[in-house]
Amino acid sequence: MSVEGQTVPDTTFTYVPWNPELDSGKVCGIPTTFQSHKEFKGKKVVVISVPGAFTPTCHMHHIPPFIQNIEELKAKGVSDVYVIAANDAFVMSAWGTENEAKDKVIFANDTNTAFSKALGATVDLSARGMGERTARYATVIDDLKITYFGLDSGELKNSSYEAVLSKL
Numbered sequence: 001m002s003v004e005g006q007t008v009p010d011t012t013f014t015y016v017p018w019n020p021e022l023d024s025g026k027v028c029g030i031p032t033t034f035q036s037h038k039e040f041k042g043k044k045v046v047v048i049s050v051p052g053a054f055t056p057t058c059h060m061h062h063i064p065p066f067i068q069n070i071e072e073l074k075a076k077g078v079s080d081v082y083v084i085a086a087n088d089a090f091v092m093s094a095w096g097t098e099n100e101a102k103d104k105v106i107f108a109n110d111t112n113t114a115f116s117k118a119l120g121a122t123v124d125l126s127a128r129g130m131g132e133r134t135a136r137y138a139t140v141i142d143d144l145k146i147t148y149f150g151l152d153s154g155e156l157k158n159s160s161y162e163a164v165l166s167k168l
Contacts, residue, residue: 003149008141009118010037013084015108016093023097031089034108036115037144043079044142046164049116049134051123053087053095053107057156062136063099065161070104076168078140084110086133110134121151138164 013036016022016029039045048066050058063083066073073081082105085092089109096107113134116122121135138159140148148167150158157163 003119003139003146006146008036008040008139008144008146009115010035011114011118012036012111013039013082013108013115014089014111015106016089018093018096018101018103022093025094025097028090029093033111039080040141040144042143044077044140044168045080045082046073046078046138046140047082047084047115048138048159048164049084049110049121050136051085051125051133053085053091054098058085058136059095059099062156062159066164067099067101067105069161069165072165073168076165078168081105083107084115084134086110086113086116119149140164140167 012033014031014033016031021027022029050062052058066081087109092107092109110116113122113132116134121137123133123135125133135151136159137151139146150163152159
């Protein structure tokens with residue numbers, strides 16, 4: 001199923017807004033929510049989805065280039081970058097803190113995997129004890145329209161930083 005050209009699903013995300021106190025690891029922050037249509041309307045955003053926070057490919061290879069090169073993405077007109085997963089908002093916040101994302105990249109929970117389900121991009125990792133998860137993908141959204149959708153079913157390729165950058 002191709003989702004390019006479609007309107008992005010209107011779903012809820014939960015996240016802990018970054019503040020300097022989180023860097024100590026001694027506070028957890030307070031989760032809040034946002035609706036994708038309200039948050040993404042009138043903007044060009046990149047959403048990167050991963051099967052799990054702190055997992056080897058996600059943590060070591062997939063997400064760091066997006067954080068390290070945020071200014072290059074912004075220079076291409078990207079307003080915001082979101083990293084999403086099925087992990088709860090507290091885990092996503094800790095992962096963002098560990099990656100020193102600060103307020104440059106928003107780490108959010110795809111609540112009940114609703115966003116990813118609507119895109120046909122979930123993966124069942126029950127055999128590994130992880131249940132249903134968000135798949136590995138990246139999407140470029142321009143004023144609620146999906147202009148790029150790169151799904152990976154094996155190696156990191158279509159959802160990589162380089163793939164996303166080439167589509168901006």
